[in-house]
Amino acid sequence: MIEHVLRLYPAAYRRAHGGEIVATFREMIEGEPLSSRVQEGAGLAAHAMRMRLGLGSAAPVAQVLATAYPFALAASAAACGLHLLRWYAGLVASPTPLGMQLGVDLSGAWGVLLVSSLIVFAGAASALAGRWRVGVPCTVAGLLCFAVAAVVSGPAFGDPVVTPAAAALAAAVVLACPPDRRLESTATGWAGMAGAVIALVVVPRAAIDAHAVPGVSTDYGCWPLLVLAATGVVLTWRSGSRGGRELGAMVLASPPVLAQAYTTAWGEAAAVACLAAVLPATAVLALLAGRLGRTRRTFL
Helix, strand or coil, rough: HHHHHHCCCHHHHHHHHEEEEEEHHHHHHCCCCCCHHHHHHHHHHHHHHHHHHHCCCCCCCCHHHHHHHHHHHHHHHHHHHHHHHHHHHHHHHHHCCCCHHHHHCCCCCHHHHHHHHHHHHHHHHHHHCHHHHHHHHHHHHHHHHHHHHHHHHHCCCCCCCHHHHHHHHHHHHHHHHHHHHHHHHHHCCCHHHHHHHHHHHHHHHHHHHCCCCCCCCCCCCHHHHHHHHHHHHHHHHCCCCCCCHHHHHHHCCCHHHHHHHHHHHHHCHHHHHHHHHHHHHHHHHHHHHHHHHHHHHHHH
């Protein structure tokens, strides 16, 4: 297996470090069960593809990916959490007996969508808690299963093109972040902010479905996107930068909530206009926040 994985590396890198990679890999998997060997092989293949695409830890884009990584996890978990909430609300409201309704919902593509949503939510939470060796593979596997099931289920579940494409893009962003950069999310407090993003998206929706907040609707789906955009502004203000890296990170992290907003807002002109204005407005706010942050540091 290692010989096939080694071919994924760029030729120059393979000639310079191939022998060391093979020796280290074989030492790591010696006596390990099949699951551990597959996990190590997958990690090595991901590293090879990052090297081939110029996404090594020293690359400038790695800084943007390091910022985007925890929020891509958060956006994926939030979108899947909303899917699970919508399913549960429909289950409770359905007049069909619970056992019969569960049998219908958990069969076929719909069952895969629900299970994969749960896997993504749990995997993202694990990765943000620092257990990324387990959380990242679970999140990526859940997103890819979600994408395939969304294609199979067709228009019955979101958009058969936008929804799976967004899941695949989210998986790519999570995988593209170098492992050593993933540790930055914990060291800098980004993981905590990402957890707050999940809570700010999912908890209000749960409160509305439980009728604890009467007279409020988020059916247009813009709220999760607004939460992510506001997070980019806060990050820019805290860092005092010009906002380019933070805005780029939020754009990379946004596909799951963009797809969710697109599928729920489609057909409503006012909602679509609001959705289209979110990211340009965030760019202006991020620039202002960066200037305010630099001014604050100047006077301190």
